[in-house]
Amino acid sequence: MPIDDSLTFVPVRIALLSVSDSRTLATDTSGSILADRIVAAGHELADRQIVRDDVSAIRAAVQAWIDDPRVDAVVTTGGTGLTGRDVTPEAVTPLFDKAIDGFSVIFHQVSFQSVGLSTLQSRACAGVAKGTFIFCLPGSNGAVKDGWDKVIALQLDARHTPCNLVELMPRLLER
Numbered sequence: 052m053p054i055d056d057s058l059t060f061v062p063v064r065i066a067l068l069s070v071s072d073s074r075t076l077a078t079d080t081s082g083s084i085l086a087d088r089i090v091a092a093g094h095e096l097a098d099r100q101i102v103r104d105d106v107s108a109i110r111a112a113v114q115a116w117i118d119d120p121r122v123d124a125v126v127t128t129g130g131t132g133l134t135g136r137d138v139t140p141e142a143v144t145p146l147f148d149k150a151i152d153g154f155s156v157i158f159h160q161v162s163f164q165s166v167g168l169s170t171l172q173s174r175a176c177a178g179v180a181k182g183t184f185i186f187c188l189p190g191s192n193g194a195v196k197d198g199w200d201k202v203i204a205l206q207l208d209a210r211h212t213p214c215n216l217v218e219l220m221p222r223l224l225e226r
Contacts, residue, residue: 054210061209061217063123064097065089066116070129070139071190072103081128081195085188088199089126094207097122104130109142117146117183123220124207125183126199129190131174139187140174147178147185154186154202161201165193182223184216 067089069082076082079101089096098116102108109130116122130139144150154177162170175198177186184207188198209217 053212054205054208055212056210058210058212060093062094063207063217063220064095064121065124065126065207066098066119066122067096067100068109068112068116068125068127069099069101069190070104070109070127071101072136074101074129076101081190081192084192085126085128085195085199088196088204092204092208104136104138106138106142109139110146113143113146113185117180117185122183125185126203127185127187128195131176131187131189133172133174137174140176143185143187144176144178146180148181149179151177151179151184157202158188158198161197162194165197179223182220 067082067085069079071079082099082101086096086099100112102112113125116125127139127143130137155175158175159170162173173189173194175188179185186203188195205211206216209215
């Protein structure tokens with residue numbers, strides 16, 4: 052999809068949540084990849100946290116960012132798999148005002164190119180809550196690269212044509 056360099060880039064303020072029982076900031080490689088890519092793309096890393104695989108902890112962190120007018124989007128990494136401890140979708144999807152169903156479809160198409168049928172083990176999802184975009188990615192380094200580079204980064208670039216999520220931001224709360 053084309054980037055129209057004649058259009059103005061609009062930085063987005065993005066909060067980053069890593070979901071893990073074992074990672075720290077020093078060992079959170081997927082979170083570091085996302086943080087680096089967010090900043091390199093020209094966006095603002097509004098906040099970064101790590102929480103354990105716990106519905107209440109995940110939901111509280113995401114809800115705080117939804118309520119923060121300084122955050123335009125939230126990206127999570129981890130907890131989207133099928134095991135008993137993978138609870139990110141359960142924590143986050145009840146917060147959505149609207150699901151972005153196409154995100155999961157496109158993410159799986161992109162992921163299929165990298166990992167083949169193993170992509171079916173991911174429950175990556177996205178939505179919008181009170182005017183804040185939320186994207187939930189798997190926790191692997193490859194998945195966050197695919198999700199950011201091939202999907203999220205393009206849709207959070209106001210120069211992406213024919214349309215992008217940034218141009219919708221002023222209208223998300225209209226009634």
